[in-house]
Amino acid sequence: MCGIAGSFDLRGNRPPDEEVVAQMTDMLSHRGPDDAGMLVSPPAVLGHRRLSILDLSTAGHQPMSTPDERLWITFNGEIYNFKELTADLEGLGHVFHTTCDTEVLLAAYAQWGADSLKRLNGMFAFAVWDRERQELFCARDRFGVKPMYYTVVDDRFRFASEIKALFVDEAVPRKPNDARVTDFLAFGITDHTSETMFEGIYQLPAGSFLVVGQGRNVPEPTRWYEPAPADLAGTTPVDALRERLVDAVALRLRSDVPVGTTVSGGLDSSAVTAIATMLRRKDGLEPAQTFSSRCDDPRIDEWPYIERVLEMTGAPNTDFYPREEDLLSNLDHVLWHMDEPFHSAAVYGHWKLSTLARASGVTVLLDGQGGDEALAGYEYLLYPGLFYTSLTRGRFGRAIREARFRSSVQGAPLLHSVKEAIKVFLPARIRARRPPAWLRSPSAPPLPDRSLADHHLYGLMTQPLPMYNHQLDRNTMAVALESRNPFLDYRVIECGLAFEPEDHVRQGYTKWTLREAVRSLLPGEVVDRKRKQGFATDESHWMRGRLGELMDDAFSSEQLASRPYFDQAALRAQLEAHRGGENHAAELWRAFIIERWLQLFVDPARLQAPERSAFSPTTSRSARDAVRRLEPMPERSAA
Structure with a gap:
């Protein structure tokens, strides 16, 4: 996990903006306090900040090149299946000199080009500079777990892991994007389009790549991934999900630094913790350290469920209570790391949890993020789609039964379910939530189409997962902590997309298949829990x-x-x-x-970071301390 930045001169006839990229890279030092580096290879400049996770030696220094120094990469993320890819590439003649996933990723790109993306199981945002073709290739993982932002100013294409790094160049305007600001004020959403809250600054969409070359405009991103249902022939949904989720956790336990997990008391994080404990014990290891958030209000405190998970797994735990004064003391610091507004004070609570984990010596933290999106667990997305799909398939009786079960299990009034069933057939302008009365120019929210599959994909690719990925990345990387999310393994998600409605919800219980898949690993109180509070603060x-x-x-x-x-x-x-x-x-x-x-x-004339938090990682090394300068690559002679 790292911070990346870079620049590409679209004209190709100016001195490289080395100093700007050095400052951009150092602006991201919190993401990578262990090492820094730069490549200056006109018309491109690449910068990198490293958080060492695999192969802690200097051999993992970036930007990294292929042996012939034609391709150079700056990479943020983890390729979880790097060992399997290493074996494939060695069979094709590649020789590796590190145990670092960066070297494997670069070799995969050298071997297969853009097609290599489909072979990767991981979270990533990276840029590869091809000195021979004079092209910059930028790519992002399937579900946008790792960020990449870009802008074009004065015919210079610039990219970075965080928006604030782009503002190092004062020519980049810090002007609010009124349409996106209004969306947030009306509906509390961000990251639902490639536009950001700043005019002229974009994020590379999830599952997309971009190729930038001299003398041409920056093209529209190309999608390389579209979510599709897995083929579950020959197995049951429960067995298919269990197999994929266990392997997803196993891959994400690969690390050369200490690993922990979060436990919220809900099904998703508890499942990850239980599976991780099972796998570690098979390897002769003790359960990993776990971390939890508490609340003074017993109505929303999750401790009774957390405690049962800890008793069953034997995992050690550290907890904390979010406090109002601590929120107020750190609000600007959290906002600075977010770059954009966040929808709830619960985001502060997760930042506090991240600081706690990092201060405890953990560098990698597994959590349950993505479980609701992967398995259609959000009621506001699940039930409208379920009712529509059931009714259009002529299964009116099933729709009524599930509405009744929902009423008894979830506590939702039956009339509420009936209204949802009717509402999903109405035009989008009627289905939309009403914006606040104080908002001067309300916008129309993005809404899913009507079927359950449409609602499922909406949660994954439009809202809320992109926003939650943004927040999780910033909260953890603010303290140089790598978050890993087994439910966002594409195999788990594609498994969930293949489920029938009854695999998602049965007798009023959402995520029914997951409950059955982990029933033997968790206490019944957690598996059969009716409702999960969510990451709560008492705002x-x-x-x-x-x-x-x-x-x-x-x-x-x-x-x-x-x-x-x-x-x-x-x-x-x-x-x-x-x-x-x-x-x-x-x-x-x-x-x-x-x-x-x-x-x-x-508002400020110059962008100024708030006072450094006591939990922020510090580093004295600058990208300027490790610069590699290269002349243009000689043209190959014709064969």
Whole structure:
């Protein structure tokens, strides 16, 4: 896991912007405190910050080249099946000098080009500079776990792992993208398009690549991956999922540094922890250290479920309680690392969990992210699609039965399910959620089509997984911690896409197949748990305390009144209504964090990081300390 940056001169006739890329790379030092490097090979410049996970020696230094120095790579992520790829490539004549997945990835690209992407099982964002073809190849993993942002200014294509690194060049404007800001204020969503919250800055879409060359415009990205159902012939859904998930965890336990897991008390993280414990014990290892978030409010505290998982697995645990004052002390720091506004104070809670894990000596952390997206676990996406699919297949009785089971198991009123069943047949403009009353120019949200398959893919590729991947990457990399997500193994996801509706939900229990797949590994209280709280903080209560005072100050300011987004009087009235006992926490948070984001990223004449957190990794090494400069590659003579 690392930070990458680079530049490509589309004109090809100017001195390389070495100093800009050096500053961009050093802006990402928190992502890779162990090493730094640069390649200057006009018209391209590549930068790299390394967090050492595999082969901790200097042999893993990047940018890395093929033996003939034609291809150079800067790579962020992990290729989990690098051992299997090594064997394949050795059979084709490749010789390896490290045990680093970067060398394997580069050899795979040299052997198969863009087709190598389909052979990779991992999370990745990388750029390969081809000195002979004078082309820069940029690619991103199937589900966008690892980030890549880019912009073009003065005919220079620049890319980086984080948006803030692009702002090193003051010619890159820090102008808000009003359409995306409005989407966030209305619906609390980010990352649902390739556009970012900044005008003119884009993210390379998940499962896409981009080839940049001299003398031509930057093309539209090319999709190399489209999610498709797996072939489950000859097996049952339960066995197929169990086999894939166990192997996904096994691959993600490969590491030369300490590994831990999160335990939230929910099914997904508990399943990962239980499988990891089983695999480690087979290898003669003790269970990995686990980490959990607590809450003072017993209504949302997950400890009873966490404790049962710990008892059954024997895993050691460290927990913490998110606190209002700690949120306020670190809010700007978390926002700085996010680059863009985040939808809930729960994001701070996960950042705090990451700092706890890193401070405990763990460098790799497995978690349950992606379980709901992989297995259609979100009720707001599952049930509308389920009702539509059942009704259009003529299975009216099944739709009614599941609505009744949902009412008894999940506590959802039967009338609510009936409304969802009717609503899914209505036009998108009627199905859309109502935006806040204080938003001056509401937008129309992106909505899935009607079937269960459409809703499933929407959760994976549009919302919410892209937003959650963004937040998880920034929270963990802020403290040089690598997060790994077994449920985002493409084999697990393609298995879930092959399920029939009854494999997803049965008798009111969502993720039914997963429950059965891990039933022997977990306590019944967790497997048969009706509802999961989610990563919780008590922000609604905090908004009636010190956080609410800060909101009041922000919502009363002349600065906010000058923004094009808010009806100030309506916003202040909503805050008062919340203080009076109503619950408007989600909408109020979005308004508050947007204003805070504008003050941090847009308003200042010069971008300035907030005071460094005590948990931030430090490094004295700069990319300038390890620069490799190359002349243009000689042209090959004709055969």
